[in-house]
Amino acid sequence: KQEVTQIPAALSVPEGENLVLNCSFTDSAIYNLQWFRQDPGKGLTSLLLIQSSQREQTSGRLNASLDKSSGRSTLYIAASQPGDSATYLCAARDQGGSEKLVFGKGTKLTVNP
Amino acid sequence: KAGVTQTPRYLIKTRGQQVTLSCSPISGHRSVSWYQQTPGQGLQFLFEYFSETQRNKGNFPGRFSGRQFSNSRSEMNVSTLELGDSALYLCASSLVQTYGYTFGSGTRLTVV
Numbered sequence A: 001k002q003e004v005t006q007i008p009a010a011l012s013v014p015e016g017e018n019l020v021l022n023c024s025f026t027d028s029a030i031y032n033l034q035w036f037r038q039d040p041g042k043g044l045t046s047l048l049l050i051q052s053s054q055r056e057q058t059s060g061r062l063n064a065s066l067d068k069s070s071g072r073s074t075l076y077i078a079a080s081q082p083g084d085s086a087t088y089l090c091a092a093r094d095q096g097g098s099e100k101l102v103f104g105k106g107t108k109l110t111v112n113p
Numbered sequence B: 001k002a003g004v005t006q007t008p009r010y011l012i013k014t015r016g017q018q019v020t021l022s023c024s025p026i027s028g029h030r031s032v033s034w035y036q037q038t039p040g041q042g043l044q045f046l047f048e049y050f051s052e053t054q055r056n057k058g059n060f061p062g063r064f065s066g067r068q069f070s071n072s073r074s075e076m077n078v079s080t081l082e083l084g085d086s087a088l089y090l091c092a093s094s095l096v097q098t099y100g101y102t103f104g105s106g107t108r109l110t111v112v
Helices: none
Strands: A004-007 A010-014 A019-025 A030-038 A044-051 A056-059 A062-067 A072-077 A086-094 A101-103 A107-112 B005-007 B010-013 B019-024 B031-038 B042-050 B053-057 B064-068 B074-078 B087-094 B107-111
Touching: A004 A086, A010 A019, A019 A030, A019 A086, A019 A107, A030 A062, A030 A072, A044 A056, A044 A062, A044 A072, A072 A086, A101 B031, A101 B042, B005 B087, B010 B019, B019 B087, B019 B107, B031 B074, B042 B064, B042 B074, B053 B064, B074 B087
Parallel strands: A010 A107, B010 B107
Antiparallel strands: A004 A019, A019 A072, A030 A044, A030 A086, A056 A062, A062 A072, A086 A101, A086 A107, B005 B019, B019 B074, B031 B042, B031 B087, B042 B053, B064 B074, B087 B107
């Protein structure tokens, strides 16, 4: 059974700092891994999608990496801004059986001006 | 291009009632999934539909059901509501397995 863990649960940084969010998963049989952002009371906004055959994806100040062999993904945010404050969720799309997304509990990021 | 649309945005229901939530996927997307989000349990998978067939179901009681129509729109129904059903219900659509999911804004259900 796939399990996804995100560390840390919460993170507070000053504006301008570069930061890394961690995500680990127990079963490497995945189609892809997706990073989302969720603002309070809102739905999920997709940030980056990494296919199982890829090592990383970049979008603007965001870079996500995937290491299937170790069951890890990281989301790197460069030059953080107060507008980046949100909860960041990673989700692995299972390959065997259900093909559902399995989510971590998220990392709540606060960027202080 | 329109995103995933969920209606209604907010609902308040009484214990014992039933509720129906609606989801319209992105045009062309045939896979629709539903998730429940609560502060304690996080995001949990409810079910997935593809071309009007339920492909997978999460570990939820039979009070939770859903369906998908020929135009890919989906509904989920919760009968005999309990206080613990209060949650944000999110719908997501996807093209195929190797594509990512796009989520709607969710329906906030409060059971009193």
